[in-house]
Amino acid sequence: MTTSTHPQIDHLDLLESHAMFIIREVVAECERPVLLFSGGKDSAVLLHIAVKAFAPQKLPFPVMHVDTGHNFPEVIAYRDERVATLALRLEVASVQQAIDEGRVPDPGPLGMRNRLQTNALLHGISKHKFDAAFGGARRDEDKARAKERVLSFRNAFGEWDPKNQRPELWQLYQGKVNNGENLRAFPLSDWTELDIWNYIRRENVPLPSIYFAHERPVLQRDNMWLAVGEFVHPEPGEVVERHLVRFRTVGDASCTGAVRSSADTLDAIIAEVSTTNLSERGATRADDRFSETAMEDRKREGYF
Amino acid sequence: MSEPTSDLLRFATVGSVDDGKSTLIGRLLVDTRQLFDDQLEAVATASAKRGVGDLDLSFVTDGLRAEREQGITIDVAYRYAATPTRKFVIADCPGHVQYTRNMATGASTAEVALVVLDANEGLKEQTRRHLCIAALLGVRVVIVAANKMDLTQWDESVYTKVVDQVNDVAQRLGFTDTTVIPVSALKGDNVVERSYVATWYQGPTVLEALESAPAGSWASSASGARLPIQWVLRQNGGGRTYAGMVNGGEFTVGQQVTLMPQGITTTLKAINGPRGALDVALPGLSVDFDLADDTDAGRGDLLATAPLPTATREFEATICWFSDKPVMAGTRLRLKHTTRSTPVMVRSIAGQLDVGNLTVADVTELKMNDIGLVNLMTAEPIVVDDYRDNRVTGSFILIDEVTNATVAAGMIGHANFI
Numbered sequence: 001m002t003t004s005t006h007p008q009i010d011h012l013d014l015l016e017s018h019a020m021f022i023i024r025e026v027v028a029e030c031e032r033p034v035l036l037f038s039g040g041k042d043s044a045v046l047l048h049i050a051v052k053a054f055a056p057q058k059l060p061f062p063v064m065h066v067d068t069g070h071n072f073p074e075v076i077a078y079r080d081e082r083v084a085t086l087a088l089r090l091e092v093a094s095v096q097q098a099i100d101e102g103r104v105p106d107p108g109p110l111g112m113r114n115r116l117q118t119n120a121l122l123h124g125i126s127k128h129k130f131d132a133a134f135g136g137a138r139r140d141e142d143k144a145r146a147k148e149r150v151l152s153f154r155n156a157f158g159e160w161d162p163k164n165q166r167p168e169l170w171q172l173y174q175g176k177v178n179n180g181e182n183l184r185a186f187p188l189s190d191w192t193e194l195d196i197w198n199y200i201r202r203e204n205v206p207l208p209s210i211y212f213a214h215e216r217p218v219l220q221r222d223n224m225w226l227a228v229g230e231f232v233h234p235e236p237g238e239v240v241e242r243h244l245v246r247f248r249t250v251g252d253a254s255c256t257g258a259v260r261s262s263a264d265t266l267d268a269i270i271a272e273v274s275t276t277n278l279s280e281r282g283a284t285r286a287d288d289r290f291s292e293t294a295m296e297d298r299k300r301e302g303y304f
Numbered sequence: 305m306s307e308p309t310s311d312l313l314r315f316a317t318v319g320s321v322d323d324g325k326s327t328l329i330g331r332l333l334v335d336t337r338q339l340f341d342d343q344l345e346a347v348a349t350a351s352a353k354r355g356v357g358d359l360d361l362s363f364v365t366d367g368l369r370a371e372r373e374q375g376i377t378i379d380v381a382y383r384y385a386a387t388p389t390r391k392f393v394i395a396d397c398p399g400h401v402q403y404t405r406n407m408a409t410g411a412s413t414a415e416v417a418l419v420v421l422d423a424n425e426g427l428k429e430q431t432r433r434h435l436c437i438a439a440l441l442g443v444r445v446v447i448v449a450a451n452k453m454d455l456t457q458w459d460e461s462v463y464t465k466v467v468d469q470v471n472d473v474a475q476r477l478g479f480t481d482t483t484v485i486p487v488s489a490l491k492g493d494n495v496v497e498r499s500y501v502a503t504w505y506q507g508p509t510v511l512e513a514l515e516s517a518p519a520g521s522w523a524s525s526a527s528g529a530r531l532p533i534q535w536v537l538r539q540n541g542g543g544r545t546y547a548g549m550v551n552g553g554e555f556t557v558g559q560q561v562t563l564m565p566q567g568i569t570t571t572l573k574a575i576n577g578p579r580g581a582l583d584v585a586l587p588g589l590s591v592d593f594d595l596a597d598d599t600d601a602g603r604g605d606l607l608a609t610a611p612l613p614t615a616t617r618e619f620e621a622t623i624c625w626f627s628d629k630p631v632m633a634g635t636r637l638r639l640k641h642t643t644r645s646t647p648v649m650v651r652s653i654a655g656q657l658d659v660g661n662l663t664v665a666d667v668t669e670l671k672m673n674d675i676g677l678v679n680l681m682t683a684e685p686i687v688v689d690d691y692r693d694n695r696v697t698g699s700f701i702l703i704d705e706v707t708n709a710t711v712a713a714g715m716i717g718h719a720n721f722i
């Protein structure tokens with residue numbers, strides 16, 4: 001590269017650099033940040049960028065997995081591999097532990113646990129005195145997320161007040177909080193699902209295998225394909241079939257739907273994502289389907 | 305705020321409440337097929353539940369419970385759209401005066417303002433206020449949707465009157481590029497699809513205007529290159545590099561750079577970018593710099609090339625005040641400018657801007673949503689450019705030290721029209 005020909009930077013370069021900028025700001029201004037690492041593609045990209053932002057130093061903060069206990073084994077294997085390879089410090093905020101300690105009611109072994117994540121998350125945040133938690137949420141995911149600031153202030157109860165957000169001008173991210181309050185920081189706010197996939201391809205970001213098409217036993221419930229396994233058993237009238245599927249998001253194994261797909265490479269996935277008629281959450285997340293404002297309601301309570 | 309490229313346009317929609325902003329954005333997204341089937345279905349369900357028509361397009365962006373219940377936009381909604389020509393980041397801003405701070409949030413990173421007004425009612429006070437704030441924030445390109453033309457039976461004289469009003473204001477506020485388009489957001493005329501009714505109108509549709517609007521209008525910076533230092537990285541060999549995001553211009557390896565406010569000049573030895581070593585660091589890129597000489601540089605300092613910024617503790621600025629507690633001479637706050645925070649005191653209020661006739665009145669305090677000129681004094685020097693020369697080193701926010709609330713947006717210097 002010579003100085004006479006201009007090196008080009010594109011849209012992905014700008015998104016990546018902006019995310020690095022946000023991560024560095026938060027780390028500089030907060031005492032004890034943490035990165036929420038679910039093993040999903042967004043948190044994989046976030047982690048990849050966070051590592052870049054501080055290279056060659058080690059990542060100056062731990063990662064935390066909010067563990068519903070209903071995991072895809074492939075995702076846990078992936079999480080542990082990343083933690084080992086990047087020499088990360090891993091904290092686990094466990095929903096099972098919240099149930100065992102009586103902090104939340106027991107929904108039964110197969111009950112949906114996504115809502116209970118909030119308690120585990122807030123417990124983890126206060127136990128470790130984290131004052132900022134990075135999340136991989138994007139504004140194109142949901143209409144409540146579309147309203148949220150990059151640095152989202154949460155009061156001492158972890159609650160989000162959407163009617164009274166801090167003004168957030170230019171690139172002046174303001175992270176001052178008092179004791180007990182905290183911030184959620186979303187460096188990937190302006191990314192779309194397609195940006196995430198294009199970036200993963202460009203950077204070779206490792207992912208859990210369930211994002212790629214594979215054959216597995218599934219059953220249809222609430223208009224979604226659920227993976228039959230430890231946490232999903234057929235109910236009377238439900239038929240187990242084998243199909244070529246992949247997952248568009250990674251969440252609680254009992255309520256994250258698969259899509260029928262033969263996309264087994266990044267190129268094929270990008271082609272598929274470019275032409276789909278269904279949103280990521282609409283296609284695959286039972287938890288967001290209960291009401292018009294499911295995400296807003298969970299966020300108000302302290303969810304990501 | 306990333307420096308834009310021509311294939312990406314960031315625009316903010318502004319205008320007075322009920323003039324049809326949310327409907328217009330909904331229309332734009334639906335007619336360019338940005339919405340997924342399940343999202344459209346959700347809008348239809350929500351519309352039916354509240355007994356409004358078959359599809360209330362404003363529900364596409366008004367995502368909060370309170371917004372749907374009250375039928376108003378409270379906070380900015382960010383939306384993403386792509387056509388074969390361009391990618392768009394849309395900040396749909398609230399129209400109500402009470403939420404001016406949120407409008408300023410959305411407009412602070414915009415290159416273009418899409419102004420929606422009710423053609424029957426012309427330019428209202430609140431729309432003038434938004435145009436004025438957009439101009440102060442450095443927006444130079446304005447697309448005006450003269451909306452609800454269906455209610456006028458597409459009367460050309462209504463449109464012409466709007467054009468005259470807009471041109472008058474645009475000239476005074478210094479917009480370089482103004483397009484006025486007669487539309488019906490509700491029916492979809494001249495948003496994405498050309499109107500069959502308005503045969504007298506030959507100009508672009510809203511989408512065409514957005515696709516051809518000059519991007520990077522404000523990124524053209526008159527300052528030199530700037531790197532506000534965010535973080536010092538320790539290298540494996542024991543050396544240090546200085547990390548931050550470039551703005552204002554480009555840095556080149558081998559170049560002389562000045563560390564401010566120290567005023568030390570050194571040579572830029574190497575640049576590390578997100579994908580490895582670089583010869584040139586372009587605006588918008590996160591990098592770290594290796595310098596030829598040992599310096600005591602740290603977070604809050606700034607590396608610059610000529611023309612150099614100014615290190616100062618006392619300066620004049622234009623602020624938009626967001627707090628219900630007024631600001632006056634003697635008010636003490638915290639100021640955040642680039643990566644530096646410092647205590648600040650208001651020395652005097654130099655005047656309040658009347659957004660209607662653009663005159664400045666003598667006042668002793670600024671109240672919520674007022675725009676005014678102030679003289680500030682900081683405890684530590686900050687390294688600034690005039691806002692019109694550089695949107696990063698020219699901007700700051702003011703923070704209440706007790707509540708930590710962001711109480712003002714500030715710009716170094718003042719606009720020509722003040």
Ligand SMILES: Nc1nc2c(ncn2[C@@H]2O[C@H](COP(=O)(O)OP(=O)(O)O)[C@@H](O)[C@H]2O)c(=O)[nH]1
Nearest residue numbers: 321322323324325326327362451452488489490
């Ligand atoms: N007749 C007519 N009504 C419109 C048009 N655009 C919006 N409206 C109506 O004006 C009202 C306010 O619209 P909304 O988009 O919520 O305005 P906002 O407050 O600016 O976001 C709603 O009842 C819309 O249906 C239009 O082009 N023609």
